[in-house]
Amino acid sequence: MKILEQLKRSFAITKKDLSIYYLKGSVVIQGLLIPGFVFISFIFRREMPIDSIIPGLLGMALFFTVSAITPVITPWETRMRTFERLVSSPIYLWTIILGDIVASVLFGLFVVSFIMLAGILLLGVEIISFPLILGTIVAAFCFSSLGTLISAPPADKPSDIMLIASLIKFPLIFISGVFVPITEMGKLKILSFFSPLTYYTDLARYSMQGVSLFSPFVNILILFVFTILLFLFSLIWHHKSLDKRF
Amino acid sequence: MENIIEVKQLKKDFDGFEAVNNVTFNVKKGEVFGLLGPNGAGKTTTIRMLIGILKPTQGEVFIREYNVRKEPIKVKQIMGIVPEFADAYTDLSALRNLLLTGELYGIERKRSIERAVSLLKKFELYDKRNQKVKTFSKGMRQRLILAMALMNDAEILFLDEPTSGLDVESTRLIRQLIRQFNKDGVTIFLTTHNIEEADLLCDRVAIMNQGKIIAIDRPELLKSIMKKISSIEVAFKKDLKEEDLYFKGVEKVNKMGDKFRVFGEKTLEIILSLIKYSKKSENEIISLRMIEPSLEDIFVKLTNKNENS
Numbered sequence: 001m002k003i004l005e006q007l008k009r010s011f012a013i014t015k016k017d018l019s020i021y022y023l024k025g026s027v028v029i030q031g032l033l034i035p036g037f038v039f040i041s042f043i044f045r046r047e048m049p050i051d052s053i054i055p056g057l058l059g060m061a062l063f064f065t066v067s068a069i070t071p072v073i074t075p076w077e078t079r080m081r082t083f084e085r086l087v088s089s090p091i092y093l094w095t096i097i098l099g100d101i102v103a104s105v106l107f108g109l110f111v112v113s114f115i116m117l118a119g120i121l122l123l124g125v126e127i128i129s130f131p132l133i134l135g136t137i138v139a140a141f142c143f144s145s146l147g148t149l150i151s152a153p154p155a156d157k158p159s160d161i162m163l164i165a166s167l168i169k170f171p172l173i174f175i176s177g178v179f180v181p182i183t184e185m186g187k188l189k190i191l192s193f194f195s196p197l198t199y200y201t202d203l204a205r206y207s208m209q210g211v212s213l214f215s216p217f218v219n220i221l222i223l224f225v226f227t228i229l230l231f232l233f234s235l236i237w238h239h240k241s242l243d244k245r246f
Numbered sequence: 247m248e249n250i251i252e253v254k255q256l257k258k259d260f261d262g263f264e265a266v267n268n269v270t271f272n273v274k275k276g277e278v279f280g281l282l283g284p285n286g287a288g289k290t291t292t293i294r295m296l297i298g299i300l301k302p303t304q305g306e307v308f309i310r311e312y313n314v315r316k317e318p319i320k321v322k323q324i325m326g327i328v329p330e331f332a333d334a335y336t337d338l339s340a341l342r343n344l345l346l347t348g349e350l351y352g353i354e355r356k357r358s359i360e361r362a363v364s365l366l367k368k369f370e371l372y373d374k375r376n377q378k379v380k381t382f383s384k385g386m387r388q389r390l391i392l393a394m395a396l397m398n399d400a401e402i403l404f405l406d407e408p409t410s411g412l413d414v415e416s417t418r419l420i421r422q423l424i425r426q427f428n429k430d431g432v433t434i435f436l437t438t439h440n441i442e443e444a445d446l447l448c449d450r451v452a453i454m455n456q457g458k459i460i461a462i463d464r465p466e467l468l469k470s471i472m473k474k475i476s477s478i479e480v481a482f483k484k485d486l487k488e489e490d491l492y493f494k495g496v497e498k499v500n501k502m503g504d505k506f507r508v509f510g511e512k513t514l515e516i517i518l519s520l521i522k523y524s525k526k527s528e529n530e531i532i533s534l535r536m537i538e539p540s541l542e543d544i545f546v547k548l549t550n551k552n553e554n555s
Contacts, residue, residue: 009349009350013350082335
C-alpha cells in the first residue's frame with residue numbers, strides 16, 4: 001500500500017518532468033535528429049545493408065534520447081532550488097529517481113517508435129518482435145538509470161554533469177557494436193561486455209538479421225540485471241551526495 | 247501545552263566544521279517559535295535537520311510522536327516547508343505547482359483542486375493562477391511557495407527566512423497570513439535574521455550564534471534581561487561631545503546622528519544630571535525620552551558575549 005502510494009507520487013514527478021523538460025519542440029526534434037545525424041555521418045559511403053544499419057540506429061537513438069535529459073534534471077533542480085522542496089515532500093529519494101527515469105523512458109520509447117515505424121514503412125524492414133519490444137523497454141529503463149547515476153555527484157551546474165555524461169556515453173557507443181558488429185571487433189570485444197548498450201544492439205540485430213552473439217532471453221536478462229545494479233548504485237550515490245547538495 | 251517538536255542534543259559537522267553544536271529545545275503545539283541569529287549561525291542547517299533532509303551527526307528530533315530519522319515520510323506528511331531561496335517550478339503555472347504539491351502529498355484530486363483554489367484566493371494569486379511562475383515577481387513567488395507549503399493542511403509550518411528580500415507589501419501580507427494560520431492552530435517554526443520580524447511574530451525566540459543556542463525565551467522576557475541597563479535618548483540645541491555626558495552612573499554614551507544615547511542603571515539620576523548639565527552649560531534639551539531595550543539590543547549583547555567567550 002505504501003509502495004503503491006509512493007509509485008503514484010513518483011508518477012507525479014514523471015508528469016512534471018515531461019511537461020517541463022521533454023514535451024518541448026526543440027527537445028523532441030533534437031531527440032530525433034541528433035542520433036540520426038551522428039549515425040548517418042558514420043555510415044556515409046560505407047556500403048552496409050539496411051538491416052544491419054537499423055539495429056545500430058535503434059540502439060543509438062534509444063541510448064541517446066533516454067540518457068540525454070536524466071543526468072541534468074537533479075543538478076538543474078538543485079540550481080533552481082526546486083530540488084530542496086522536492087526532497088522536503090513526503091516521498092523517498094527512490095520515488096524521485098524513479099519518476100525521473102520513467103519520464104525519460106516514455107520519451108525514449110516515443111522517439112524509438114518513430115524509428116521503428118520509419119524502418120517498417122519506408123525501408124520495409126521487419127522489426128517488430130516481442131523480444132525486441134520487451135528488450136527496448138528494459139533497455140530504456142537501463143539507460144535511464146545510467147543517466148540518473150551520472151547525475152548523482154552533488155553538482156549544481158548542468159554543464160559539469162553534461163561533460164561527465166559525454167565522457168561516459170560516447171565511448172560506450174564505440175564499444176557496443178553500434179557501428180561494427182561485436183563479432184568483428186577483435187580484442188575490443190571484451191570491453192563491449194561491460195556496456196549495456198551491447199546487449200540491446202545485439203538483441204535488435206537478432207530481431208532484424210536473425211544473427212546475434214547471445215540469445216534474446218540472455219540479452220534481456222543481462223539488461224535487466226544492469227538496470228537493477230545501475231538503479232541501486234544511483235540510489236546509494238544520491239543518498240550519499242544529498243548532504244552536499246544544499 | 248504539549249511539545250510538538252523536541253530537539254535533543256542535535257549536532258551537525260561538515261568535514262570537521264561544527265555547523266550545529268549540541269542544540270536542545272522544544273516547541274509547544276500552537277506557538278510561533280523563532281530561531282534568530284546572524285547569517286552563518288546554523289539556523290538553516292538546524293531547520294534542514296528538523297525537516298529530515300539533512301542527517302544529524304548526533305542527536306534526535308521528534309515531531310509529534312515521530313522520530314524524524316526513523317519515520318521521515320510520516321513527519322513530512324504533517325508539515326509544510328518553505329526552504330530559504332526555494333523556488334516553484336517556473337515553467338509551470340501557479341495552479342499546476344499547487345496541484346503537483348497536492349499529488350506529492352497524496353491528496354485526492356478533487357480535494358487538491360479545492361484547496362489550491364482557496365489558497366490562491368487567500369494569497370491574492372487567483373487571477374494569475376494559469377500564468378507561468380516565471381512571469382511572477384519575487385513577492386508573488388514567495389506567496390506561492392507559502393501556499394504550496396500549506397496544501398496539505400500542515401500541522402507545523404517550517405519557514406526559513408520567509409520574508410527575506412521581499413518588498414514591504416509582500417512582507418506585510420506574508421506576516422499577516424502567518425499570524426492567521428497560527429490562529430487557525432498551525433504551529434510555526436521560523437528562522438530569521440530579522441529581529442523586528444521575530445519580535446512581531448514569535449511567542450518564543452531562541453537566539454543562535456556559532457552553532458549554539460545562547461538564549462531562549464519569550465521576546466518580552468528576553469528584553470527584561472536588558473531592563474537593568476536602560477537607556478535615555480537625548481538631543482541638545484548646541485553641539486557637544488560624548489565625554490561631556492559621562493555623569494555619575496553613566497555606563498556608556500553613544501552618539502547617534504544629532505542625538506545621544508546614554509546607558510546606565512539609575513535612569514532617574516541620569517535624567518536629573520542631564521537637566522542640571524543643560525542649565526549649567528546653557529544648552530537647551532530639545533528632546534529626551536526613555537528607550538526600552540529592543541530584541542536587537544539583546545541579540546547584539548548576547549552574540550557579542552558569545553563571540554568574545
